[in-house]
Amino acid sequence: AHTWSAIISAHAKLGKAETALHxxxxxxxxxxxxxxxxxxxxxxxxxxxxxxxxxxxxxxQSGLQSIVMIGNAMIDLYAKLSSLEEARAVFDKLLxxxxxxxxxxxxxxxxxxxxFQALDCFKKMQGDGIEPDDVTFSSILIACSTVGAMKKGRxxxxxxxxxxxxxxxxxxxxxxxxYGKCGSLIDLLxxxxxxxxxxxxxxxxxIAGCVQCGKxxxxxxxxxxxxGEGFTPN
RNA sequence: GCUUCGA
Numbered sequence: 001a002h003t004w005s006a007i008i009s010a011h012a013k014l015g016k017a018e019t020a021l022h023x024x025x026x027x028x029x030x031x032x033x034x035x036x037x038x039x040x041x042x043x044x045x046x047x048x049x050x051x052x053x054x055x056x057x058x059x060x061q062s063g064l065q066s067i068v069m070i071g072n073a074m075i076d077l078y079a080k081l082s083s084l085e086e087a088r089a090v091f092d093k094l095l096x097x098x099x100x101x102x103x104x105x106x107x108x109x110x111x112x113x114x115x116f117q118a119l120d121c122f123k124k125m126q127g128d129g130i131e132p133d134d135v136t137f138s139s140i141l142i143a144c145s146t147v148g149a150m151k152k153g154r155x156x157x158x159x160x161x162x163x164x165x166x167x168x169x170x171x172x173x174x175x176x177x178x179y180g181k182c183g184s185l186i187d188l189l190x191x192x193x194x195x196x197x198x199x200x201x202x203x204x205x206x207i208a209g210c211v212q213c214g215k216x217x218x219x220x221x222x223x224x225x226x227x228g229e230g231f232t233p234n
Numbered sequence: 235g236c237u238u239c240g241a
Binding site: 001002003004005006007008009010035036037038040041043044068069070071072073074075076099100101102103104105106107108110133134135136137138139140141142168169170171172173174175176177199200201202204205208234 | 237
């Protein structure tokens with residue numbers, strides 16, 4: 001199974017989804033048993049709901065549905081290909097939820113523009129003794145930015161600083177993004193300057209944020225500066 | 235060989 005999962009996931013990562021699914025089919029025909037890594041690899045190759053449902057059935061038949069990593073992948077896929085309700089159904093049934101489960105659910109709520117549900121999930125995970133991590137905070141910030149909730153974003157910002165998580169690029173960039181989308185140029189620049197390093201994504205958040213804040217000339221200035229630091233615009 | 239976030 002480990003050699004099958006390696007080759008299936010390699011194809012899935014390279015975007016060769018059909019080939020990955022064919023290999024999975026071949027593996028079954030040859031009578032090899034799937035383990036959790038095979039399922040994770042083949043789930044990555046699923047681009048339609050019907051594929052996901054089919055694999056989900058196989059997972060249930062194998063009795064592997066209660067494995068956290070599998071459940072987490074299912075939450076993500078149902079959110080992206082089906083509906084928030086279906087994602088939540090998997091989330092609710094999962095008994096050994098971890099931070100990734102909650103992060104995935106929060107990102108799912110965000111995708112559907114449900115800030116209140118995202119915040120509720122954030123609150124409940126802490127009630128359940130699951131520690132929020134950097135991914136949790138970056139996801140919650142994106143939820144705030146998509147609905148322009150700067151006041152809530154600031155409260156989250158304080159919790160981030162308490163843990164020094166603003167020093168991580170993903171969190172720092174999400175902060176910059178949130179302030180930019182909410183129109184606070186000062187806070188946007190402050191978040192950007194606190195980043196441990198800059199990459200193409202953080203530059204993008206800065207430039208888009210300047211535009212959002214009504215400062216197109218500043219955006220142009222940073223666009224030049226970005227190229228001066230060797231980044232090619234994407 | 236392994237799931238979630240900043241585009």
